[in-house]
Amino acid sequence: MKNLIATLGIAITLAGSSLAASAVPKTVTLSVPSMDCPVCPITVKKALTQVSGVSQTSGNFGKREAVVTFDDAKTNVGAITESTKNAGYPSTVMGVAN
Numbered sequence: 001m002k003n004l005i006a007t008l009g010i011a012i013t014l015a016g017s018s019l020a021a022s023a024v025p026k027t028v029t030l031s032v033p034s035m036d037c038p039v040c041p042i043t044v045k046k047a048l049t050q051v052s053g054v055s056q057t058s059g060n061f062g063k064r065e066a067v068v069t070f071d072d073a074k075t076n077v078g079a080i081t082e083s084t085k086n087a088g089y090p091s092t093v094m095g096v097a098n
């Protein structure tokens with residue numbers, strides 16, 4: 001039963017993100033030097049996913065980087081770095097790609 005609920009949750013999440021993908025998503029790579037243990041990327045990811053317009057995030061503790069996919073009609077790089085800073089992890093932009 002738990003698996004079924006999890007599967008449904010994923011299906012709903014996927015449906016939601018494909019509906020939201022009307023604009024061309026951009027991807028920004030952030031340097032997050034203060035991620036100093038494997039739990040940090042989870043906290044950073046949580047903060048990033050709460051930014052409206054962010055569709056996908058991944059954290060790399062080893063490289064101290066976070067990769068964020070977002071809709072630039074809904075949010076911007078400034079709001080994204082602000083969200084990690086507010087979570088206690090100041091970040092700087094390493095690069096933006098379409």
Ligand SMILES: [Cu+2]
Binds near residue numbers: 035036038039040041
């Ligand atoms: Cu940590």
